[in-house]
Each structure stands twice: as structure tokens, then as C-alpha cells.
Amino acid sequence: MLPEKQQQIQLVSRPEGMPVKEDFLYKEIDVPQPSNGEVLVKTIYLSVDPYMRGRMSDAKSYVEPFKLNEALAGGVVGEIVESKSAHFQKGDFVVGMLPWQEYSVAKEKEVRTIDPDVAPISTYLSILGMTGLTAYFGLMDIGQPKEGETVVVSGAAGAVGSVVGQIAKIQGARVVGIAGSDEKVSYLTDTLGFDEGINYKTTDNIYKTLKEACPDGIDVYFENVGGEIGDAALSLLNKHARIPVCGAISSYNKTDRDLGPRVQSRLIKSSALMKGFVVNDYNDRFKEGATKLGEWLSQGKLQYEETITEGLDNVTDAFLGLFQGKNIGKQLVKIAEPSK
Amino acid sequence: MLPEKQQQIQLVSRPEGMPVKEDFLYKEIDVPQPSNGEVLVKTIYLSVDPYMRGRMSDAKSYVEPFKLNEALAGGVVGEIVESKSAHFQKGDFVVGMLPWQEYSVAKEKEVRTIDPDVAPISTYLSILGMTGLTAYFGLMDIGQPKEGETVVVSGAAGAVGSVVGQIAKIQGARVVGIAGSDEKVSYLTDTLGFDEGINYKTTDNIYKTLKEACPDGIDVYFENVGGEIGDAALSLLNKHARIPVCGAISSYNKTDRDLGPRVQSRLIKSSALMKGFVVNDYNDRFKEGATKLGEWLSQGKLQYEETITEGLDNVTDAFLGLFQGKNIGKQLVKIAEPSK
Numbered sequence: 001m002l003p004e005k006q007q008q009i010q011l012v013s014r015p016e017g018m019p020v021k022e023d024f025l026y027k028e029i030d031v032p033q034p035s036n037g038e039v040l041v042k043t044i045y046l047s048v049d050p051y052m053r054g055r056m057s058d059a060k061s062y063v064e065p066f067k068l069n070e071a072l073a074g075g076v077v078g079e080i081v082e083s084k085s086a087h088f089q090k091g092d093f094v095v096g097m098l099p100w101q102e103y104s105v106a107k108e109k110e111v112r113t114i115d116p117d118v119a120p121i122s123t124y125l126s127i128l129g130m131t132g133l134t135a136y137f138g139l140m141d142i143g144q145p146k147e148g149e150t151v152v153v154s155g156a157a158g159a160v161g162s163v164v165g166q167i168a169k170i171q172g173a174r175v176v177g178i179a180g181s182d183e184k185v186s187y188l189t190d191t192l193g194f195d196e197g198i199n200y201k202t203t204d205n206i207y208k209t210l211k212e213a214c215p216d217g218i219d220v221y222f223e224n225v226g227g228e229i230g231d232a233a234l235s236l237l238n239k240h241a242r243i244p245v246c247g248a249i250s251s252y253n254k255t256d257r258d259l260g261p262r263v264q265s266r267l268i269k270s271s272a273l274m275k276g277f278v279v280n281d282y283n284d285r286f287k288e289g290a291t292k293l294g295e296w297l298s299q300g301k302l303q304y305e306e307t308i309t310e311g312l313d314n315v316t317d318a319f320l321g322l323f324q325g326k327n328i329g330k331q332l333v334k335i336a337e338p339s340k
Numbered sequence: 341m342l343p344e345k346q347q348q349i350q351l352v353s354r355p356e357g358m359p360v361k362e363d364f365l366y367k368e369i370d371v372p373q374p375s376n377g378e379v380l381v382k383t384i385y386l387s388v389d390p391y392m393r394g395r396m397s398d399a400k401s402y403v404e405p406f407k408l409n410e411a412l413a414g415g416v417v418g419e420i421v422e423s424k425s426a427h428f429q430k431g432d433f434v435v436g437m438l439p440w441q442e443y444s445v446a447k448e449k450e451v452r453t454i455d456p457d458v459a460p461i462s463t464y465l466s467i468l469g470m471t472g473l474t475a476y477f478g479l480m481d482i483g484q485p486k487e488g489e490t491v492v493v494s495g496a497a498g499a500v501g502s503v504v505g506q507i508a509k510i511q512g513a514r515v516v517g518i519a520g521s522d523e524k525v526s527y528l529t530d531t532l533g534f535d536e537g538i539n540y541k542t543t544d545n546i547y548k549t550l551k552e553a554c555p556d557g558i559d560v561y562f563e564n565v566g567g568e569i570g571d572a573a574l575s576l577l578n579k580h581a582r583i584p585v586c587g588a589i590s591s592y593n594k595t596d597r598d599l600g601p602r603v604q605s606r607l608i609k610s611s612a613l614m615k616g617f618v619v620n621d622y623n624d625r626f627k628e629g630a631t632k633l634g635e636w637l638s639q640g641k642l643q644y645e646e647t648i649t650e651g652l653d654n655v656t657d658a659f660l661g662l663f664q665g666k667n668i669g670k671q672l673v674k675i676a677e678p679s680k
Contacts, residue, residue: 258601264591268616
């Protein structure tokens with residue numbers, strides 16, 4: 001029997017700087033009923049991601065801002081608990097962009113079936129999901145690492161960065177990862193096989209430390225964080241360097257202007273390419289990316305880590321923790337147990 | 341009869357900020373003698389270019405710094421006055437990278453013949469030379485303007501910018517040029533056919549003015565100047581915008597750090613591409629570019645302007661004038677009359 005009521009997480013005020021608990025409201029709502037062609041999905045895992053911070057502000061970006069006094073939404077892996085669609089059966093696992101709540105109605109096109117026998121269902125929100133695809137396309141399409149080149153990744157122990165560095169290793173590059181704790185740095189070098197790791201929090205001069213770690217300069221800088229780490233990497237570019245710009249997490253909660261050295265002269269000096277992207281730019285190539293990631297995973301060439309927080313009550317904490325670097329690998333929240 | 345002595349312009353100290361007269365020395369030296377396989381070239385036109393400022397500093401860039409107490413060098417159109425090479429005859433006009441002096445010895449490979457019947461010899465330093473090629477490759481290869489798109493050019497009345505805007509018009513784009521005087525703006529719109537021109541010196545809010553001039557946003561921003569003009573353009577990018585980064589003249593003489601808003605979030609927001617380049621990146625495609633520019637020129641589709649200063653004595657003034665925006669189109673210095 002399904003419950004009649006459930007909890008939903010709403011955005012009730014637009015954060016200034018770092019979001020606070022009061023920006024979010026847990027609200028009791030009805031469990032909805034699916035109509036013809038729809039399914040009712042029980043949320044199993046919910047994905048919290050840094051890019052969501054952008055949608056909490058009013059400024060128009062590549063995705064629309066979240067609406068106030070409505071549910072937040074993001075990547076969800078769930079289980080079909082009621083189906084009024086011929087395409088889905090009760091018990092199917094699915095992935096889609098759904099509201100932050102326990103049960104959601106989805107139209108057929110809003111979710112797709114995933115196979116729990118291929119990989120754990122959580123991976124469809126991490127290594128086999130948007131996160132893995134973001135790493136794959138940003139690195140392979142924009143970064144284009146070549147054997148023997150030096151690839152630097154910031155946010156290297158995070159969801160995207162940890163995959164980027166491993167793919168760069170598969171391509172034969174020398175990989176240097178920048179992260180925010182000794183534990184993360186050990187994870188990069190000991191578990192993931194990065195050539196070198198830098199703990200930027202214990203470094204008093206990131207430029208100097210990065211320069212020492214990259215005696216041959218930087219050919220690819222995969223940007224996840226921006227700020228002074230980005231400034232340093234942009235000072236060490238080799239001729240024809242490539243910079244996939246995936247994120248700038250250091251700036252997302254800034255209330256003052258995010259000022260740094262202008263990049264024009266640096267880009268000219270090395271004929272470097274810097275390109276922003278979002279994973280949806282590659283919508284029509286998702287199959288290619290997922291296939292490749294799946295192959296590497298099954299061949300044991302890709303490791304992945306998931307930091308899993310338990311319970312809907314802890315979703316906002318898990319989200320805020322992203323900005324304190326609390327996670328290693330992909331941060332997920334487990335909302336419920338699957339029925340089997 | 342050739343003279344025995346001549347003047348050479350040397351760099352004698354590395355400028356801090358804006359170069360001053362005392363950084364340069366006019367020195368009397370011998371007119372050299374060509375050996376076998378060499379020619380003696382009389383300098384007719386000499387090119388002064390903003391990028392030379394970079395070579396006057398010690399920092400390693402894409403070209404080696406000029407050496408102290410040696411001649412400065414740059415693009416020169418000259419006339420062969422003595423040939424010990426089977427490939428050149430006395431009276432031939434040639435172009436090459438040669439010292440700032442009246443007569444230079446050049447090896448066969450250091451100069452190539454130009455045809456004064458095709459176009460005035462000065463154009464091989466301007467529209468048909470490195471300047472034109474810089475505009476052509478930066479815009480066509482990186483900018484890739486499409487019909488109906490909005491192309492913004494900074495430094496628009498300068499040597500490169502004036503060609504960029506015209507090529508963008510040939511491609512069917514709407515072109516907005518930013519320049520530093522009303523005279524230049526009139527030149528852009530009345531002579532070159534730009535759709536709109538902005539005098540940034542009489543604008544108190546370049547962002548607002550540029551936004552008004554680009555109601556559909558910016559698809560291509562051709563960067564010649566950097567600074568606040570670049571900041572403004574980068575705030576108005578459309579999805580999938582392209583930014584060829586050719587120069588950042590506003591920063592070349594800065595002694596304090598050149599700080600501005602970091603670009604990462606802006607590039608992500610619009611999945612924009614920003615690429616630095618120098619014309620030599622396209623060495624193997626010069627013929628393609630020169631052919632295309634020659635065609636457009638002969639079809640009357642390209643206009644060009646040259647600001648010509650007279651005399652070796654005025655070379656350093658002409659060079660310094662670049663940073664005060666004294667030139668319209670290509671700044672050249674005429675050193676001597678051709679013999680015919």
C-alpha cells in the first residue's frame with residue numbers, strides 16, 4: 001500500500017551567497033496519481049549537483065531558474081510502483097529528471113528504464129549517468145588529450161573530476177589532480193592511478209606547486225573550480241593547450257565580484273582554446289558516451305566512488321556539503337530501499 | 341651608388357609600461373654587403389604592430405623577446421638593390437621580416453617577391469599581408485560567422501579589426517564595431533559598411549551601449565583590445581558564441597595586474613568557445629587566405645586604409661601612436677621611395 005502523504009523539498013527564497021537551511025522548505029503534499037500514459041515513480045536515489053546552485057538564482061542561465069515555492073528537481077533513480085503506460089512495468093527501475101520528493105508522476109518520455117543487472121542502479125546517476133557523460137564529452141571532445149601530454153584536473157576527487165582523470169590516463173596522458181584534502185589526494189594517486197595529486201588547502205602557493213607538478217607545462221586543463229586554481233593553471237599552458245570549462249564551483253556562492261587576471265593575453269600566448277560546455281550540448285551523442293563508459297567500467301579501467309547520504313531529511317545538507325568538498329566521487333542521497 | 345653608412349633602430353632598455361623614446365636608440369652602422377645566395381634590400385615600407393610590444397619585454401611568449409642593443413625587426417617591404425641570388429633581380433620588390441634599418445642583407449628564404457602590378461606594394465604589409473591574414477583566419481577559422489549572426493569587433497578601425505568586420509559582412513553577418521573616436525566610427529559605418537559603430541571613449545557604460553547595439557546578443561566577438569570592452573562583450577554572449585582572441589592592446593602597457601571578471605561561468609553559461617591565436621598558427625594555409633583576400637579586394641568587396649608616417653626618424657613615434665589609437669587601418673612607415 002502506498003502512503004497518501006509525502007514530503008517535498010521546495011525552494012522558498014533565493015540564496016545570497018551560500019544557501020542556508022531557511023532557503024528550503026520540507027512540505028507535506030499528496031502522493032499523486034498517474035493518469036493514462038504516466039507512471040508513479042518511488043524515488044530511490046536522488047542526485048545533488050553543484051550546477052543546481054545556479055538554478056537557485058534568478059539570473060537566466062543555460063537552464064531556467066527553479067521557481068520559488070515549488071519543488072526542486074534533479075536526477076533521480078527510482079522504481080515504478082504503478083504504471084499506466086505500456087512501456088513500463090511495476091518494479092522497473094528508471095532514471096530521469098524528477099522533483100525532490102518521495103513519489104513522482106512521470107510521463108513516458110520523462111524517464112527511461114535502466115538495467116540493474118548491468119551495474120548498480122546508483123551508477124546511472126554517477127559514472128554511467130550525466131556525471132560520467134560530462135567527464136567523457138568535456139575531456140574527449142574539447143580536451144582531446146594525447147599520449148604523453150600533461151592533463152590537469154581541478155575538483156579532481158569530485159564526481160566529474162575523478163572520471164576525467166581516469167579517462168585521461170586511459171588516453172595515455174600524465175594526470176595531475178587538484179583536490180582539497182590529503183585523503184582525497186591519496187584516493188587520486190593510490191586508487192585512481194593519477195600520476196600526482198595536489199592538496200590546494202595545504203599549499204601556500206598553488207601556482208608554484210602546480211608548476212613543480214607539471215615540469216612540461218599543461219596541455220589540457222579540465223576546469224571544475226575556477227578561482228585562483230584556475231588562474232594558476234592558465235599561467236602554465238603549453239602551446240595549443242585546451243581548457244574544457246565544466247564548472248567554477250569556487251564562484252557559485254560568491255557575493256562580491258569574482259575578479260582574476262584577464263585571460264586574453266594568456267590565450268594568445270599559447271594559442272589556447274577555452275570552451276564552456278554543459279552535458280546537454282552532447283544530447284545526440286549520449287549513446288556513444290554511455291557505451292564507452294560502460295566498456296571501460298566492465299574492463300575494470302574505470303573506478304568510481306559514491307558518497308551516499310541517507311534520507312530525504314538530509315538532502316539539503318548533502319547539497320550544501322558539495323560546497324565544502326565533503327564528498328568523494330558522486331554525492332547521492334538514498335531516499336528509500338528498492339522493493340527487491 | 342649606395343651609401344656606406346645607415347641608421348638602425350635598436351632596443352636599448354626594456355620598457356616598463358608604455359615605452360618611451362629612451363628605450364630606443366638610433367645608431368649609425370655600416371650598410372652590409374650581401375654574400376653568395378643573399379640580397380641587399382632597401383627598406384621602402386616598415387610595419388609597426390602592437391604585438392611588438394610583447395617582444396620588448398623579457399617574458400617568453402610565442403615569439404622570442406627582442407635582444408637588447410640589437411636592431412628591432414618586423415614586417416618590411418623593400419626593393420632589391422643588389423642581388424647575389426639567382427632567384428632575385430635588382431629592382432624586385434620583396435616582403436619579409438627584416439631589421440628596422442635602411443638597408444638589410446637577407447638570405448633567399450627570408451624574403452619573397454611581390455607583384456606591384458597586382459596591388460600597391462604597401463598592401464603586402466596590410467590587407468594582403470599578415471594583417472589581412474590575421475583577420476581572415478581568426479574570423480573564418482575560429483569565429484565562423486553565419487548569415488544573420490551578430491559579430492562584434494573591438495579595435496574595429498585598426499589594421500586587423502577593419503578587415504574582420506568587412507569579412508563578417510561578406511559572410512552575411514550583422515557587424516558592430518567598437519573604436520575610439522567619432523571619426524573612426526564614421527569610417528566604420530560610412531566607408532566600410534558596418535551596421536553599427538560605438539565610440540567607447542564617449543560611452544559611460546560600455547556594457548549598456550553594447551547591449552543596445554546587440555539586441556539579439558553576440559554570436560562572435562573578435563577580441564583585439566581586452567579590458568572592460570572585452571568584459572562587456574563576454575557578458576552578452578549567445579549560446580555557442582565564438583571568441584577569436586587576437587589581441588589585448590589595452591593590457592600591453594599595464595604595470596599593475598590586469599584584473600577583470602573571471603570568464604569561466606560566462607563560458608559555461610553559453611557553451612562559448614574562446615581561442616587565442618597568432619597568424620603563424622596558419623602558416624600552411626597562407627596561400628588560401630591570400631587568394632581569398634586578393635579576390636575580395638579585386639571584386640571591390642574589401643576596402644582598406646593605411647596610415648602612412650614618413651621617415652625612419654618617425655618609426656618609434658608611429659609605433660607608440662598605436663597605443664594611443666592614432667592610426668586608422670594599418671600603420672606603416674615609409675622609409676624611402678622606390679627607384680621606379
